[in-house]
Amino acid sequence: MRKLLAVLTIVCCFGVTAAFAVDGGDLYRKRCAKCHRDGSESSKAGGDVVLKGQSAQEIEMKLKGYVDGTYGGSKKKTMARLLTRLSADDIKALSGYIGAM
Numbered sequence: 001m002r003k004l005l006a007v008l009t010i011v012c013c014f015g016v017t018a019a020f021a022v023d024g025g026d027l028y029r030k031r032c033a034k035c036h037r038d039g040s041e042s043s044k045a046g047g048d049v050v051l052k053g054q055s056a057q058e059i060e061m062k063l064k065g066y067v068d069g070t071y072g073g074s075k076k077k078t079m080a081r082l083l084t085r086l087s088a089d090d091i092k093a094l095s096g097y098i099g100a101m
């Protein structure tokens, strides 16, 4: 009985942690795919940039640059506005997801 309780506790804890961790893929589909599609092609809405093939570090540097105004082209305001609604954890998760495309 004690063993069963211990196992249940472990299962519960992992379940809760997984629910709180940010899912980069999920965020991407909800917040980014509208303009950047699946990341493998350039589109007018997505500023003609191709995200696939860039490393997670590159993407994270660019996203942070949009936030603090040190990166971007003529349409940087579009990205800067979008990113104000995301946390540092969200940006990390998104960068990881895009870097692994």
Ligand code: HEC
Pocket: 028, 031, 032, 033, 034, 035, 036, 045, 046, 047, 048, 049, 050, 051, 059, 062, 063, 071, 072, 073, 074, 075, 076, 077, 078, 079, 082, 094
């Ligand atoms: C409303 C359309 C739109 C949405 C939604 C959008 N983007 Fe963008 N994105 C753009 C545009 C336009 C640019 C080009 C901006 C510029 O001129 O620097 C861009 C540029 C970028 C760049 C820079 C790429 C490079 O190589 O310079 C990254 C990275 C990026 N977006 C990631 C994201 C992520 C991650 C999301 C989801 C949180 C997202 N975008 C959502 C329109 C969008």
